[in-house]
Amino acid sequence: xxxxxxxxxxxxxxxxxxxxxxxxxxxxxxxxxxxxxxxxxxxxxxxxxxxxxxxxxxxxxxxxxxxxxxxxxxxxxxxxxxxxxxxxxxxxxxxxxxxxxxxxxxxxxxxxxxxxxxxxxxxxxxxxxxxxxxxxxxxxxxxxxxxx
Numbered sequence: 674x675x676x677x678x679x680x681x682x683x684x685x686x687x688x689x690x691x692x693x694x695x696x697x698x699x700x701x702x703x704x705x706x707x708x709x710x711x712x713x714x715x716x717x718x719x720x721x722x723x724x725x726x727x728x729x730x731x732x733x734x735x736x737x738x739x740x741x742x743x744x745x746x747x748x749x750x751x752x753x754x755x756x757x758x759x760x761x762x763x764x765x766x767x768x769x770x771x772x773x774x775x776x777x778x779x780x781x782x783x784x785x786x787x788x789x790x791x792x793x794x795x796x797x798x799x800x801x802x803x804x805x806x807x808x809x810x811x812x813x814x815x816x817x818x819x820x821x
Contacts, residue, residue, distance in 0.1 A: 674803045675746040677704045681738055691735035698728060701760045701773050704746035708758060708777075711797050722788070724780035726755060730773040731812045734764075741765055745805040748798045754779045754789045756798055761808045772811050 679700060687693040712722040736742060743763045750757040760773040779788040790798075 674801060674805060675704060675707050677706070677744040677746065679703055679742050679744060681736055681740045681742060683738055685736075686738050691737055694730075694732060697730050697732070697736075697762065697771050697773065700742065700744050700762055700771075701728075701730070701746075701775065704744035704760050705758060705775070705777075708746070711794060712779075721782060722779060723777045724782075725775055726778050727776040728773070729775075729811065730771055731809075732771055733809065734768060734770050736762070736764065736770050742770065745808070746801075747804050748801050749774070749804075751790070751795055751798050754787045756790065759804065759811070761805055763805075769809050772809055774811055 681692060685692045685696045685699075709721075709723065710716060713720050742765075745761045745763065747759055748756055749759045755776055755778045758775050758777060760771070760775075762770040762773075764770055779790045779794075780786070781788050
């Protein structure tokens with residue numbers, strides 16, 4: 674598991690007085706910084722080796738300006754060429770603000786094609802599969818079912 678502490682900046686907040694929903698994805702992105710470095714140690718964007726396939730965020734409780742949040746990041750599943758990264762954001766008192774998941778794919782930008790994950794990368798990913806204690810589960814709501 675990767676732990677990232679971040680301050681909530683004034684610019685992160687919207688007219689409602691709390692962190693804007695889109696900023697949660699920025700917080701998740703910061704939590705993935707170390708993962709990006711595993712794929713591209715130089716962090717050179719011309720040598721980037723992963724691409725986002727899917728994202729999801731469950732909003733649990735608003736985040737307010739001037740809090741310090743902790744983003745917990747871990748790997749939940751690993752496949753041939755993709756893997757799921759899960760996130761949880763907690764406030765200073767340990768209360769949960771959000772849960773998220775992103776599916777990343779090994780990708781060759783030059784040839785525009787999916788690349789299988791190497792065994793070395795899979796080994797690193799497997800070392801980071803522990804979730805934080807007490808983390809809420811992701812919601813699995815199907816919108817179409819809710820409407821009917």
